[in-house]
Amino acid sequence: MSKSVSSCMELEAEKEYASVRSSGFPEQHTWKMSFTAVVNFFESKMGILEKIKDIEAEISRTQKNKATEYHLGLLKAKLARYRSQLIEPAGGGKKGGGDGFEVTKYGDARVAMIGFPSVGKSTLLTRLTESESVVAAYEFTTLTCVPGTIKYKGAKIQLLDLPGIIEGASEGKGRGRQVIATGRTADLILMMLDATKGEVQKRLLTEELESVGIRLNKEKPNIYFKVKSGGGLSFNSTVPLRHLNERVVRSVLHEYKIFNAEVLVREDCTVDDFIDVVEGNRSYLPCLYVYNKIDQLSLEELEQIADQPHTVVVSCNADLNLDMLLRMIWKYLALVRVYTKRRGRPPDFGDAIVLRKGSSVETVCRMIHKELVSQFKSALVWGTSTKHTPQKVGLAHNLEDEDVVMIAKK
Numbered sequence: 001m002s003k004s005v006s007s008c009m010e011l012e013a014e015k016e017y018a019s020v021r022s023s024g025f026p027e028q029h030t031w032k033m034s035f036t037a038v039v040n041f042f043e044s045k046m047g048i049l050e051k052i053k054d055i056e057a058e059i060s061r062t063q064k065n066k067a068t069e070y071h072l073g074l075l076k077a078k079l080a081r082y083r084s085q086l087i088e089p090a091g092g093g094k095k096g097g098g099d100g101f102e103v104t105k106y107g108d109a110r111v112a113m114i115g116f117p118s119v120g121k122s123t124l125l126t127r128l129t130e131s132e133s134v135v136a137a138y139e140f141t142t143l144t145c146v147p148g149t150i151k152y153k154g155a156k157i158q159l160l161d162l163p164g165i166i167e168g169a170s171e172g173k174g175r176g177r178q179v180i181a182t183g184r185t186a187d188l189i190l191m192m193l194d195a196t197k198g199e200v201q202k203r204l205l206t207e208e209l210e211s212v213g214i215r216l217n218k219e220k221p222n223i224y225f226k227v228k229s230g231g232g233l234s235f236n237s238t239v240p241l242r243h244l245n246e247r248v249v250r251s252v253l254h255e256y257k258i259f260n261a262e263v264l265v266r267e268d269c270t271v272d273d274f275i276d277v278v279e280g281n282r283s284y285l286p287c288l289y290v291y292n293k294i295d296q297l298s299l300e301e302l303e304q305i306a307d308q309p310h311t312v313v314v315s316c317n318a319d320l321n322l323d324m325l326l327r328m329i330w331k332y333l334a335l336v337r338v339y340t341k342r343r344g345r346p347p348d349f350g351d352a353i354v355l356r357k358g359s360s361v362e363t364v365c366r367m368i369h370k371e372l373v374s375q376f377k378s379a380l381v382w383g384t385s386t387k388h389t390p391q392k393v394g395l396a397h398n399l400e401d402e403d404v405v406m407i408a409k410k
């Protein structure tokens with residue numbers, strides 16, 4: 001069977017070759033050139049992959065202690081640099097692991113589902129939105145990005161169904177790069193997992209995302225870092241440090257050929273945190289681990305999974321716990337609904353203005369009308385963001401969920 005397929009392919013290749021030859025190799029030169037370029041490209045990527053594997057092996061061989069921390073820092077910095085080369089196309093230009101799928105952002109926030117094939121991503125999209133995405137028992141049913149809209153608490157949340165990804169996605173396997181690039185544009189990642197397959201999917205996917213600079217449920221490290229034109233390295237910290245010291249920082253920066261810089265560490269960071277800050281291109285995204293197909297589990301197995309942080313257990317087919325999933329999505333997006341009110345009228349509760357957490361009165365003004373900021377005199381706010389109700393506030397005042405705002409113009 002496989003023999004006949006391969007001989008078929010050989011036949012095709014021969015035909016191809018014959019047709020090129022009969023055309024008298026008109027573009028022999030360019031053909032050869034571009035082929036060489038392709039080979040070079042792959043060889044350079046393969047070279048980097050091998051170097052990455054070597055360094056990873058050396059890191060795992062090296063015992064962690066005070067005497068090796070300097071050497072480990074250096075290895076980790078080297079690793080980060082090779083990984084950046086791998087995700088950046090040759091010759092620089094666009095960063096971030098290639099282009100994502102072209103789907104227009106819509107609504108108040110974007111949520112992307114990332115997971116292995118056949119974990120139930122399309123089933124969830126079909127459950128939570130009015131969009132249809134083909135569901136089937138075979139892997140790689142979905143081959144592109146399918147958007148849908150979740151309507152929840154007066155907000156419109158864009159949910160993206162994406163092709164399944166597999167181990168090696170970040171290195172270019174399948175559509176992994178495109179999926180990951182699209183994931184980077186989201187406000188929240190739903191890591192969809194098959195609850196019957198244990199912890200392995202979560203570990204592998206987290207590694208894939210980590211290797212392209214995506215950090216899940218993690219704050220940006222609290223480190224001030226500035227490259228200078230002279231003056232050497234100035235290293236300071238405001239807290240006791242267990243993992244970082246001047247020597248380690250110096251060795252990491254050496255790898256980046258940075259010799260003059262100011263580093264102020266404000267929390268007990270690791271070497272990896274510091275490298276992330278130096279690389280500067282990391283995405284810090286909230287993530288919910290959604291374990292699907294719990295209809296297939298025993299109660300014991302279920303309890304073990306459900307206790308983990310950032311986790312929701314569901315069954316899309318049996319319609320179990322999907323309301324909890326919606327509540328968690330809402331909580332993790334941390335959106336703020338604000339209602340406006342005109343003088344002498346009740347608030348407009350039918351039409352919420354949906355904002356990011358930490359948005360100010362100024363953001364609301366801009367969303368209502370582009371001239372409103374210049375005409376703004378003051379605002380009255382009813383709700384939890386103020387001490388008194390109502391309270392007079394300025395443009396800089398930060399609003400909270402369900403605040404009512406009345407704007408007075410000059």
Ligand SMILES: Nc1nc2c(ncn2[C@@H]2O[C@H](COP(=O)(O)OP(=O)(O)OP(=O)(O)O)[C@@H](O)[C@H]2O)c(=O)[nH]1
Pocket residue numbers: 115116117118119120121122123124134135136137138139140141142143162163164165292293294295296314315316317318
């Ligand atoms: N037992 C069980 N099966 C489910 C559940 N949800 C989805 N499935 C099944 O899992 C299979 C795959 O579902 P899809 O929604 O196509 O999975 P997907 O993640 O979109 O797959 P790809 O697009 O191929 O990556 C289908 O046969 C679904 O019926 C569930 O809660 N329980």
Ligand SMILES: [K+]
Pocket residue numbers: 117118119135136137138139140141142
């Ligand atoms: K499928």
Ligand SMILES: [Mg+2]
Pocket residue numbers: 121122123133134135141142161162163164
């Ligand atoms: Mg699908």
